[in-house]
Amino acid sequence: MSIKLTFLGTGDAGGVPLFGCNCSICLQMKKDGIRRSPCSAVISFGSCSFLIDAGRTDLLALFDQYQFKRILLTHYHADHVQGLFHIRWGNPALNIPVHGPVDEQGCADLLKHPGILDFTDQMIPFLCREFNGISITPVPLNHSKLTLGYCFDYKGKRVAYLTDTLGLPLETESFLLSWQPDILILDCSHPPGHAHMRNHNDLMTALCIHNKISPAESWLTHIGHELELYWHAQGIELPSNVFIATDGYQLTVR
Numbered sequence: 001m002s003i004k005l006t007f008l009g010t011g012d013a014g015g016v017p018l019f020g021c022n023c024s025i026c027l028q029m030k031k032d033g034i035r036r037s038p039c040s041a042v043i044s045f046g047s048c049s050f051l052i053d054a055g056r057t058d059l060l061a062l063f064d065q066y067q068f069k070r071i072l073l074t075h076y077h078a079d080h081v082q083g084l085f086h087i088r089w090g091n092p093a094l095n096i097p098v099h100g101p102v103d104e105q106g107c108a109d110l111l112k113h114p115g116i117l118d119f120t121d122q123m124i125p126f127l128c129r130e131f132n133g134i135s136i137t138p139v140p141l142n143h144s145k146l147t148l149g150y151c152f153d154y155k156g157k158r159v160a161y162l163t164d165t166l167g168l169p170l171e172t173e174s175f176l177l178s179w180q181p182d183i184l185i186l187d188c189s190h191p192p193g194h195a196h197m198r199n200h201n202d203l204m205t206a207l208c209i210h211n212k213i214s215p216a217e218s219w220l221t222h223i224g225h226e227l228e229l230y231w232h233a234q235g236i237e238l239p240s241n242v243f244i245a246t247d248g249y250q251l252t253v254r
């Protein structure tokens with residue numbers, strides 16, 4: 001009766017290595033052939049898997065691997081939806097439910113010309129839904145576009161997936177305080193004291209949220225190359241239950 005979460009991507013909008021960047025981290029990761037892809041994940045429970053965010057452009061292969069029943073979108077920024085443009089003109093016999101916030105603009109012409117993607121069932125903040133046996137409560141986040149985090153409860157195992165955000169709206173914080181996730185997945189794009197911190201957490205803000213909500217574990221994602229560089233240069237110590245997610249890593253809550 002476990003719930004699994006696999007990180008498909010843990011990078012910020014630019015990804016790491018960042019195109020055209022010659023910083024030591026970007027050069028090293030290029031050399032090692034490792035990368036942080038657009039921030040996204042698979043949530044699996046029973047025999048079912050959902051895709052959380054669709055920024056990877058190889059969704060065709062990912063669908064073959066995971067047979068996603070549904071797609072959940074946190075918001076309509078390109079790094080979270082661009083993969084959908086690669087599958088929307090698929091076999092017309094298909095109908096893939098895509099649940100996201102009510103955002104009439106969406107991204108480019110995606111909502112106007114959805115193809116096989118079905119955007120009709122949208123998520124409302126704090127309205128708990130049950131899909132294929134898992135409960136999902138959407139929570140509002142602080143971002144430049146309307147954005148929802150998702151709180152998953154499968155037979156009492158609880159995972160909160162919160163990206164993209166800078167801090168948390170008060171009502172989301174109080175929801176999480178009483179809901180008490182086992183695992184918190186959290187936006188952490190910037191190193192501490194980042195000058196242009198507007199839409200994403202820096203490390204200090206992310207740690208404040210972790211301390212306040214106090215889950216068994218927190219995992220940091222949506223990571224930018226400057227944060228990666230900071231970690232390697234400073235060798236900072238994180239609390240023993242805070243971890244840096246990497247692409248491909250799988251968590252299990254039992």
Ligand SMILES: [Zn+2]
Pocket residue numbers: 012013039077079080164222
């Ligand atoms: Zn993003």
Ligand SMILES: [Zn+2]
Pocket residue numbers: 017018021022023024025026027225226
């Ligand atoms: Zn770089």
Ligand SMILES: [Zn+2]
Pocket residue numbers: 075077143164
């Ligand atoms: Zn965003």
